Amino acid sequence: MKELLSRQDKWFRFKELPIIFVYTVLIGAFILAAPKVFSGYRIYMSFLQTIPPQLVLALGLTLVITAGEIDLSFSAVVAFSGFVFAYTFRTFGTPWVAFILALASGALVGFVNGILIARIGVPSIMATLAAQFFWSGLTVQLSGGLSWNIKAIKAHFIHPLFVGRIGGIVPAQSLWALGLAVLIWFILNRHKFGESILFIGDNEEVARVVGVNVEATKIKLFTLNGLIAGFGAVLLTLEMINFWTTQGAGFLLPVMAAVFIGGTSIAGGQGSILGTFFGAYIIGSLEAGVVASGIGGYWTRMTTGLVMGASVVLNIVLGEGKGKSLTQRLRNSVFVKGLRKAG
Amino acid sequence: MEERSYKNAVQTVEIDMYFGEIKALEGINFHVGANEVVGLIGDNGAGKSTLIKILTGVFTPTKGKLYIRDEKIEMKSYSVKQAHNLRIETVYQDKSLAEKQDLWRNFFIGRQITGPLGFIKVKEEKRIANEIMLNMIGFRGAGISVDSKVGKLSGGERQGVSIGRAMYFDADLIVLDEPTIALSLKEVRKVLNFVHQIKEGGKACIYISHNTGDIYEISDRFVILDRGKLVASIQKEEISLKSLNTFLLEYAHGLKENEKQ
Ligand SMILES: Nc1ncnc2c1ncn2[C@@H]1O[C@H](COP(=O)(O)OP(=O)(O)OP(=O)(O)O)[C@@H](O)[C@H]1O
Numbered sequence: 001m002k003e004l005l006s007r008q009d010k011w012f013r014f015k016e017l018p019i020i021f022v023y024t025v026l027i028g029a030f031i032l033a034a035p036k037v038f039s040g041y042r043i044y045m046s047f048l049q050t051i052p053p054q055l056v057l058a059l060g061l062t063l064v065i066t067a068g069e070i071d072l073s074f075s076a077v078v079a080f081s082g083f084v085f086a087y088t089f090r091t092f093g094t095p096w097v098a099f100i101l102a103l104a105s106g107a108l109v110g111f112v113n114g115i116l117i118a119r120i121g122v123p124s125i126m127a128t129l130a131a132q133f134f135w136s137g138l139t140v141q142l143s144g145g146l147s148w149n150i151k152a153i154k155a156h157f158i159h160p161l162f163v164g165r166i167g168g169i170v171p172a173q174s175l176w177a178l179g180l181a182v183l184i185w186f187i188l189n190r191h192k193f194g195e196s197i198l199f200i201g202d203n204e205e206v207a208r209v210v211g212v213n214v215e216a217t218k219i220k221l222f223t224l225n226g227l228i229a230g231f232g233a234v235l236l237t238l239e240m241i242n243f244w245t246t247q248g249a250g251f252l253l254p255v256m257a258a259v260f261i262g263g264t265s266i267a268g269g270q271g272s273i274l275g276t277f278f279g280a281y282i283i284g285s286l287e288a289g290v291v292a293s294g295i296g297g298y299w300t301r302m303t304t305g306l307v308m309g310a311s312v313v314l315n316i317v318l319g320e321g322k323g324k325s326l327t328q329r330l331r332n333s334v335f336v337k338g339l340r341k342a343g
Numbered sequence: 344m345e346e347r348s349y350k351n352a353v354q355t356v357e358i359d360m361y362f363g364e365i366k367a368l369e370g371i372n373f374h375v376g377a378n379e380v381v382g383l384i385g386d387n388g389a390g391k392s393t394l395i396k397i398l399t400g401v402f403t404p405t406k407g408k409l410y411i412r413d414e415k416i417e418m419k420s421y422s423v424k425q426a427h428n429l430r431i432e433t434v435y436q437d438k439s440l441a442e443k444q445d446l447w448r449n450f451f452i453g454r455q456i457t458g459p460l461g462f463i464k465v466k467e468e469k470r471i472a473n474e475i476m477l478n479m480i481g482f483r484g485a486g487i488s489v490d491s492k493v494g495k496l497s498g499g500e501r502q503g504v505s506i507g508r509a510m511y512f513d514a515d516l517i518v519l520d521e522p523t524i525a526l527s528l529k530e531v532r533k534v535l536n537f538v539h540q541i542k543e544g545g546k547a548c549i550y551i552s553h554n555t556g557d558i559y560e561i562s563d564r565f566v567i568l569d570r571g572k573l574v575a576s577i578q579k580e581e582i583s584l585k586s587l588n589t590f591l592l593e594y595a596h597g598l599k600e601n602e603k604q
């Protein structure tokens with residue numbers, strides 16, 4: 001009996017519970033509102049097709065936010081690396097070289113961010129906002145503002161490998177994104193590098209005195225985030241078999257929302273990969289779901305706002321600090337603290 | 344007692360430290376013998392923490408030389424990691440632990456037990472952290488485990504954790520920056536006994552505190568900093584606790600600036 005209780009207690013403390021609950025309720029609501037659409041498997045396959053690029057971006061961003069920093073440039077990387085990928089493939093016809101260069105260009109953007117932030121001391125919000133403008137502007141320049149069709153890539157193995165349909169049904173990109181989520185979970189929770197990220201986000205001064213190389217870790221972190229965004233760009237470009245200059249531009253806010261819904265603290269020092277995973281699926285399912293439910297696309301944003309609010313409150317209510325009063329928990333919650341810090 | 348093959352655990356020569364325009368330290372010539380306990384005393388803002396942060400690789404001084412176990416240290420590449428490797432352990436007055444992280448992570452951060460790819464051996468770290476808590480710190484139950492977040496601990500428990508960490512990693516030089524600041528009398532006694540152990544173990548210690556009674560009990564020598572300058576170094580035999588207190592008070596009030604150079 002005692003054992004059972006403590007196990008229950010453990011389950012109750014499982015911090016991603018609220019968000020999984022939100023996702024379940026959301027899907028349940030959709031099934032009630034549009035039973036035809038949501039009882040079939042097609043809608044879920046379309047989620048697995050469209051959400052992975054944003055999920056990939058959100059995973060990288062989770063690491064950055066856990067370190068107490070922000071990166072607003074990832075959506076520009078989706079355009080820039082996508083361009084590098086499409087250009088290289090169209091010019092040389094070599095998909096794997098295109099792939100490597102796309103990842104490398106993403107990493108380059110991130111590396112420049114990292115140098116500006118860690119070495120020169122520019123606040124990350126400013127450095128990456130500037131980067132966002134610079135790299136998306138450069139992409140428009142280089143591509144001449146045109147969109148580029150890369151249909152020919154369907155003949156190469158890279159296409160089915162990353163965005164094929166497994167068994168004719170399941171989009172491969174969903175498995176790549178899942179695999180990346182598992183890898184990033186291990187990096188954040190089980191690797192030295194992730195532990196450095198946690199300590200830097202928690203308290204940079206503490207991190208420094210206990211022997212974390214803060215500067216090097218931040219440079220690596222932003223480089224990694226650029227690399228991950230480059231991978232997201234490849235998934236998107238391959239799925240669309242097309243590059244267009246503003247691709248990724250609409251991802252900035254939904255991807256950030258996915259991370260915060262998942263319970264990663266804006267104050268740093270705490271990040272949830274599982275939360276981000278569900279956060280991305282919640283945000284991505286909302287639009288399609290709201291439209292399919294027939295309540296009209298213009299409700300999407302409002303609903304997103306409501307779901308975000310609900311997730312945050314649930315995270316607080318079900319989160320740590322049982323036994324304290326609700327207002328106390330609200331006041332001590334990472335969200336409110338984060339806002340105080342930011343404000 | 345181990346025989347030490349070096350004269351000084353640490354020595355600085357003409358160290359200057361600027362924070363922008365602020366001169367935090369000036370011309371510091373400081374040393375700690377291989378088996379010496381030095382009490383570092385001075386008013387708030389005198390530069391005590393800054394000095395030890397230079398010794399432990401957190402800050403790079405603007406100017407000056409550093410010797411560890413009589414060997415010259417390359418300042419540019421000196422780091423906390425290297426200080427750990429050179430067997431220097433520190434307990435900082437605050438900011439030693441990360442609030443939102445699990446206790447076990449706080450024991451091993453900066454020198455994790457890892458497998459081949461840099462992944463942490465969590466089980467082993469937790470097991471050792473648990474041992475440190477039970478055997479070295481003497482935490483008994485009270486709802487705290489190695490999985491607890493630091494933020495849940497009381498001030499004294501936190502100090503216990505940082506001190507336990509320093510004890511476990513067993514160094515040649517142990518630096519304690521106001522380790523008793525939040526502790527009850529009983530806990531303070533434990534810390535003082537730990538310093539006695541360091542001395543008996545043939546090791547060196549720098550002890551910073553505003554409690555001259557404690558400092559007097561455990562130190563072999565007192566070093567006094569005042570507004571960034573090292574103004575006195577007094578052997579315990581040369582002074583009584585009472586005159587040490589009088590001396591410090593007068594310094595604090597700037598009455599006899601040049602008495603004990
Ligand atoms: N990181 C820093 N940046 C700027 N100035 C600093 C920094 N650290 C310390 N200082 C300044 O250096 C001087 C010495 O500070 P330090 O912390 O060494 O004093 P202390 O002797 O340890 O004082 P206390 O007894 O209050 O701990 C102070 O004027 C302080 O403001």
Ligand SMILES: [Mg+2]
Binds near residue numbers: 391392393436520
């Ligand atoms: Mg101090």
